[in-house]
Amino acid sequence: xxxxxxxxxxxxxxxxxxxxxxxxxxxxxxxxxxxxxxxxxxxxxxxxxxxxxxxxxxxxxxxxxxxxxxxxxxxxxxxxxxxxxxxxxx
Amino acid sequence: xxxxxxxxxxxxxxxxxxxxxxxxxxxxxxxxxxxxxxxxxxxxxxxxxxxxxxxxxxxxxxxxxxxxxxxxxxxxxxxxxxxxxxxxxxxxxxxxxxxxxxxxxxxxxxxxxxxxxxxxxxxxxxxxxxxxxxxxxxxxxxxxxxxxxxxxxxxxxxxxxxxxxxxxxxxxxxxxxxxxxxxxxxxxxxxxxxxxxxxxxxxxxxxxxxxxxxxxxxxxxxxxxxxxxxxxxxxxxxxxxxxxxxxxxxxxxxxxxxxxxxxxxxxxxxxxxxxxxxxxxxxxxxxxxxxxxxxxxxxxxxxxxxxxxxxxxxxxxxxxxxxxxxxxxxxxxxxxxxxxxxxxxxxxxxxxxxxxxxxxxxxxxxxxxxxxxxxxxxxxxxxxxxxxxxxxxxxxxxxxxxxxxxxxxxxxxxxxxxxxxxxxxxxxxxxxxxxxxxxxxxxxxxxxxxxxxxxxxxxxxxxxxxxxxxxxxxxxx
Numbered sequence: 001x002x003x004x005x006x007x008x009x010x011x012x013x014x015x016x017x018x019x020x021x022x023x024x025x026x027x028x029x030x031x032x033x034x035x036x037x038x039x040x041x042x043x044x045x046x047x048x049x050x051x052x053x054x055x056x057x058x059x060x061x062x063x064x065x066x067x068x069x070x071x072x073x074x075x076x077x078x079x080x081x082x083x084x085x086x087x088x089x090x
Numbered sequence: 091x092x093x094x095x096x097x098x099x100x101x102x103x104x105x106x107x108x109x110x111x112x113x114x115x116x117x118x119x120x121x122x123x124x125x126x127x128x129x130x131x132x133x134x135x136x137x138x139x140x141x142x143x144x145x146x147x148x149x150x151x152x153x154x155x156x157x158x159x160x161x162x163x164x165x166x167x168x169x170x171x172x173x174x175x176x177x178x179x180x181x182x183x184x185x186x187x188x189x190x191x192x193x194x195x196x197x198x199x200x201x202x203x204x205x206x207x208x209x210x211x212x213x214x215x216x217x218x219x220x221x222x223x224x225x226x227x228x229x230x231x232x233x234x235x236x237x238x239x240x241x242x243x244x245x246x247x248x249x250x251x252x253x254x255x256x257x258x259x260x261x262x263x264x265x266x267x268x269x270x271x272x273x274x275x276x277x278x279x280x281x282x283x284x285x286x287x288x289x290x291x292x293x294x295x296x297x298x299x300x301x302x303x304x305x306x307x308x309x310x311x312x313x314x315x316x317x318x319x320x321x322x323x324x325x326x327x328x329x330x331x332x333x334x335x336x337x338x339x340x341x342x343x344x345x346x347x348x349x350x351x352x353x354x355x356x357x358x359x360x361x362x363x364x365x366x367x368x369x370x371x372x373x374x375x376x377x378x379x380x381x382x383x384x385x386x387x388x389x390x391x392x393x394x395x396x397x398x399x400x401x402x403x404x405x406x407x408x409x410x411x412x413x414x415x416x417x418x419x420x421x422x423x424x425x426x427x428x429x430x431x432x433x434x435x436x437x438x439x440x441x442x443x444x445x446x447x448x449x450x451x452x453x454x455x456x457x458x459x460x461x462x463x464x465x466x467x468x469x470x471x472x473x474x475x476x477x478x479x480x481x482x483x484x485x486x487x488x489x490x491x492x493x494x495x496x497x498x499x500x501x502x503x504x505x506x507x508x509x510x511x512x513x514x515x516x517x518x519x520x521x522x523x524x525x526x527x528x529x530x531x532x533x534x535x536x537x538x539x540x541x542x543x544x545x546x547x548x549x550x551x552x553x554x555x556x557x558x559x560x561x562x563x564x565x566x567x
Contacts, residue, residue: 027131027138036137040220041113045116051226051526067516071510071513
């Protein structure tokens with residue numbers, strides 16, 4: 001479907017589509033709001049569109065599990081260090 | 091709106107993909123026009139200001155550039171000045187007080203460079219996808235891994251928030267302010283910052299507060315540092331720290347944790363999204379991040395210099411907390427210097443409390459798919475604001491409990507941040523190398539080398555801490 005607002009589209013990368021010399025933008029006009037935002041920047045569009053699941057390779061799953069185990073072991077070591085400090089103070 | 095064909099037929103969603111297409115040019119523009127929210131309008135207003143600053147017919151080129159940078163800085167400055175928080179400034183103070191001017195000054199610069207490598211990726215992720223970090227992890231890796239990442243964030247953020255209020259209490263305690271008044275006042279400031287219902291206003295108020303992190307500079311000047319020794323340390327990394335090796339390993343880990351932590355990834359990406367930054371703003375986002383790195387590293391070095399007299403006078407600062415640092419410094423750098431130091435710790439706590447509670451609220455909103463923008467009014471996004479204020483209030487409440495082990499929490503927070511960072515960095519690197527998410531903005535080779543290098547360094551530092559804890563005698567602990 002062709003957009004009703006295509007006349008507001010960005011014609012060249014890096015150019016803004018509205019006349020920027022006006023003192024205040026007419027933000028009550030939805031066309032102006034839409035012309036200032038990217039297509040997936042509008043809240044309603046973001047709610048309808050999401051990035052789908054990535055298929056994780058065996059290597060990536062191994063990496064994530066390895067790092068998870070690393071964090072758990074390290075947290076146990078932190079607990080040991082804190083308990084040791086408490087014991088020393090007491 | 092362009093939609094990629096996909097096989098997610100059972101999902102209510104359509105798969106997103108990176109686009110720089112204007113919403114007005116998309117095929118969904120008529121439908122979207124009727125669904126615009128307060129958040130969209132506020133964001134469009136911010137974008138209009140940026141468009142106006144870019145407009146070639148308006149003013150001299152250099153003034154337009156300065157105006158543009160002024161409009162686009164924020165998330166990078168806030169994340170780094172926010173990370174110069176109470177436990178971080180205490181870590182830097184401990185570096186200065188225990189080892190003087192030497193190894194830790196260039197080491198702090200190195201940790202901030204590591205911070206830049208990591209945070210630059212969040213700028214690109216946010217500007218290209220317009221999604222927060224938690225949202226992308228849940229979308230791309232699923233709920234299982236998403237909840238692990240959130241678990242690390244929630245625990246780390248809450249513990250860090252507690253230490254921020256420790257800083258607030260200790261900083262104002264130097265001036266004789268009662269803990270209930272100090273903590274209550276801090277909560278009022280956090281609440282006041284978010285009542286504006288406007289990201290832009292919140293950002294400017296918080297940046298206005300954050301600049302007072304610079305109070306450590308006059309405190310450092312009053313300490314009359316040996317500038318020749320500072321220059322020598324920056325070039326040679328000497329003198330190296332001496333003494334208890336276990337304590338040195340802990341300080342190194344705490345110093346890294348003072349600069350590179352998981353909440354920073356979530357916060358900056360969400361703030362970039364909330365600010366409405368677009369791919370064409372990525373260079374400005376990089377400048378913003380470099381500015382944050384520069385300011386924060388100078389203020390961090392100032393904290394080291396301010397407390398270095400304690401080392402030169404042989405004062406044992408091993409068990410010092412914030413107020414005790416200020417009290418011990420008073421006879422050496424005068425009441426003004428000590429007061430500036432205490433105020434700096436208070437400021438560090440309050441700015442970080444705002445930034446970290448906002449980071450938690452952003453992540454919760456993204457995961458629960460409820461409104462998560464500071465551009466939303468309270469009635470529209472009350473769960474977001476409830477998490478923000480609720481997490482701050484709970485952390486503040488803990489600090490007021492009599493006999494609460496404040497020192498243990500403060501000591502371990504930075505260490506936990508370093509240990510939780512490698513998985514967070516793995517998610518970040520996977521996302522920023524994902525062409526379906528990033529399109530043409532995927533990581534280049536050198537960004538990957540730097541990112542993987544930082545991750546390996548953090549893992550090695552964590553393993554060093556683990557070995558030093560389990561086998562303390564190896565390091566003379």
